[in-house]
Amino acid sequence: MISLTDVSKSYGSSTVLGPVDLEIPAGGITALVGPNGAGKSTLLTIVGRLTDPTTGRVSVGGLDVARAPSRELARTLSILRQENHFITRLTVRELVGFGRFPHSQGRLTADDVRHIDHAIDFLDLGGLEGRVLDELSGGQRQRAYVAMVLAQDTDYVLLDEPLNNLDMSHSVAMMKQLRKAADELGKTFIVVIHDINFAAAYADRIIALAEGRVVHNGTPAEIMTPATLESIFHTPIEVRTDGEYPVAVYFR
Structure with missing residues (x-):
């Protein structure tokens, strides 16, 4: 379980979260949704110990995020940010291999190679x-970054907009792969998703943020109603059921 208690983040007199x-x-997939500036990425990076909270405490899988040894936390939790600054002359395989560093410390074993291959x-x-990375399209690089995180083989995986730079077909494929990893490998995914x-x-639970606060938390069926979505995005929304899943139709 991931637990946040009285977590906030402020810059000077401005509070951006909490x-x-x-x-x-x-277990499963939890989607963080909300308008731009709602605090989704800030929340994710605090959970991943990339940003220190101004107040509060975070625990992941029983580990206190602020106090856990880095190597122990990296074997429990992995995170992919929106901004990636790897050397572009790395090959895809070399990049994915970085995901094994918390386990191998740079000396790859047969088990590490197996995880990289998988x-x-x-x-x-x-x-x-x-x-090499700079020979790839944006979507191909995005898939390589996600592969690096999956190679880390942690129980908890945090992904900040993993569908960035992906076209519709690759976005669908990515979410199907995350769904498969959650179901078959028992992973817990926390995913910032722009498209409701x-x-x-694909998510089991949707957590909606607005102005730095959690405003809704529930199953897709509970969240995907016109009244709830309009309260999150502040625009008239119609929800239709096309097949198995509800679909939000936005109107300006």
């Missing part, structure tokens, strides 16, 4: 593993 009290159960296959990167319809189709 206070937040939240429990996210282990992550590359899982994201359908076999034909690209020898290519992807959240509705």
Whole structure:
């Protein structure tokens, strides 16, 4: 379980998040949604110990995020930010191999190679593993970054807008792969998603933020109603049921 108690983040006199009290159960996919500036990425990076909270406490899988040894936390929790600054002359395989550093400390074992191979296959990167990053499209690089995080083989995986730079077909493929990893490997994914319809189709739980606060927390069926969505996004919204999943139709 991920637990946040009285978590806030301020810059000077401006509070951008919180206070937040939240429990996210282990297992499955939890989507963080909300308008730009709602605090989604700030919350994610605080949970991943990339940003220090101004107040409050975070625990992940029983570990106190602020106090846990870095190597122990990195074996429990992995995170992919929106901004990635890896050397672009790395090959895909070299990048994915960085995900094994908390386990191997740079000396890859047969078990590390197995995890790297599995992550590359899982994201359908076999034909690209020898290519350097700056030879890839934005979508291909995004898949390589996600493969690196999956190679880390943590119980908890935090992804900040993993669908960035992906077209519709690759976005669907990515969410199906995350759904498969959650169901078959028992992973817990916390995913910032811009498109509410992807959240509705693939997440077990949706947490909506607005102005730095958690304003709704529930199943897709509970969140995907016109009244709830309009309170989050402040625009008239119609929700239709097309097949298995509800679909939000926005109107200006």
